[in-house]
Amino acid sequence: MSDYLPLYIDFKGRRIVIFGGGGVGERKARYFSGVADVTVVSPAFTPALEAMGGITRIQKAAAREEIGELISGAFLVIAATGDEEFNSAVVREAQSAGILVNSAHGESGVILPSRITKGDISVAIATGGKSPAMSKYLRQRLEAALGEEMADMVRLQADVREVLKKVVPEQKDRERLLWDILKTPAVWEAMKTSYDDALTLALMMIEERRP
Numbered sequence: 001m002s003d004y005l006p007l008y009i010d011f012k013g014r015r016i017v018i019f020g021g022g023g024v025g026e027r028k029a030r031y032f033s034g035v036a037d038v039t040v041v042s043p044a045f046t047p048a049l050e051a052m053g054g055i056t057r058i059q060k061a062a063a064r065e066e067i068g069e070l071i072s073g074a075f076l077v078i079a080a081t082g083d084e085e086f087n088s089a090v091v092r093e094a095q096s097a098g099i100l101v102n103s104a105h106g107e108s109g110v111i112l113p114s115r116i117t118k119g120d121i122s123v124a125i126a127t128g129g130k131s132p133a134m135s136k137y138l139r140q141r142l143e144a145a146l147g148e149e150m151a152d153m154v155r156l157q158a159d160v161r162e163v164l165k166k167v168v169p170e171q172k173d174r175e176r177l178l179w180d181i182l183k184t185p186a187v188w189e190a191m192k193t194s195y196d197d198a199l200t201l202a203l204m205m206i207e208e209r210r211p
């Protein structure tokens with residue numbers, strides 16, 4: 001079993017510096033783009049990185065002496081060049097500056113997981129670095145199994161929770177009612193055709209069953 005534990009962090013606006021603009025740098029940039037403030041440093045970029053909006057590109061091969069300056073103010077640094085020794089230098093610099101660092105060559109204390117998102121649902125998968133291919137394989141399997149109705153149920157539960165907080169004073173009762181809804185096949189069935197029908201059914205259940 002791995003010592004790595006998953007954690008969800010709000011990356012909005014956080015500075016991320018990625019070294020290496022190849023396929024791996026591209027994947028890592030895509031993971032954070034649109035949320036964090038991403039900078040990629042590399043002498044060359046893949047076409048997708050070249051076209052990626054909302055990121056900063058610094059086109060050069062970073063020298064070792066520059067690493068410290070380039071990573072200053074970063075929340076997370078990613079070493080994804082094809083040069084293993086350079087990546088190790090990035091890991092050392094970041095660690096001594098107290099900055100989180102991920103390395104494409106493994107073992108840096110931070111793993112980027114495979115990720116599935118469906119509406120507000122987010123699933124992270126990793127194998128403690130043992131088998132990245134297996135993480136990807138599992139992601140593909142789970143992605144196919146996770147239907148739209150799961151994301152819709154998150155929305156319904158959130159809507160119902162708002163109502164429950166107003167009309168059911170005891171937390172234990174609210175919990176029981178939320179689970180009653182989850183365990184009612186008719187609610188899932190209604191969700192397939194209409195969110196509003198499913199919500200109406202759930203609210204009727206609450207009226208009938210609340211203390």
Ligand SMILES: C[C@@]1(CC(=O)O)c2cc3[nH]c(cc4nc(cc5[nH]c(cc(n2)[C@H]1CCC(=O)O)[C@@](C)(CC(=O)O)[C@@H]5CCC(=O)O)C(CC(=O)O)=C4CCC(=O)O)c(CCC(=O)O)c3CC(=O)O
Nearest residue numbers: 105106111112113114126127128129131132133135136139
């Ligand atoms: C430790 C880790 C560090 C990190 O990068 O965070 C790491 C390290 C390394 N990966 C390598 C290879 C591959 N990586 C992938 C794919 C992914 N790798 C990702 C994460 C991680 N990779 C972290 C551990 C995650 C875990 O615990 O499971 C994913 C999940 C997330 C992402 O990178 O975005 C993403 C899938 C995204 C998706 O699609 O869902 C594939 C699959 C493929 O491309 O088909 C291959 C080839 C097949 C294979 O080797 O398995 C090599 C060897 C290079 C060599 O052989 O020289 C190293 C270095 C080493 O092992 O030393």
Ligand SMILES: NC(=O)C1=CN([C@@H]2O[C@H](COP(=O)(O)OP(=O)(O)OC[C@H]3O[C@@H](n4cnc5c(N)ncnc54)[C@H](O)[C@@H]3O)[C@@H](O)[C@H]2O)C=CC1
Nearest residue numbers: 020021022023024025041042043044061062080081082104
């Ligand atoms: N962690 C992971 O998921 C995986 C890791 N790898 C490893 O990751 C490394 C990178 O893989 P790819 O992106 O496919 O390689 P790549 O060779 O396509 O890209 C590496 C990029 O780094 C740039 N670079 C080299 N020296 C640099 C420097 N000093 N400063 C800034 N940029 C520099 C290169 O110009 C190139 O654009 C490989 O060494 C491979 O072993 C490979 C597959 C998956």
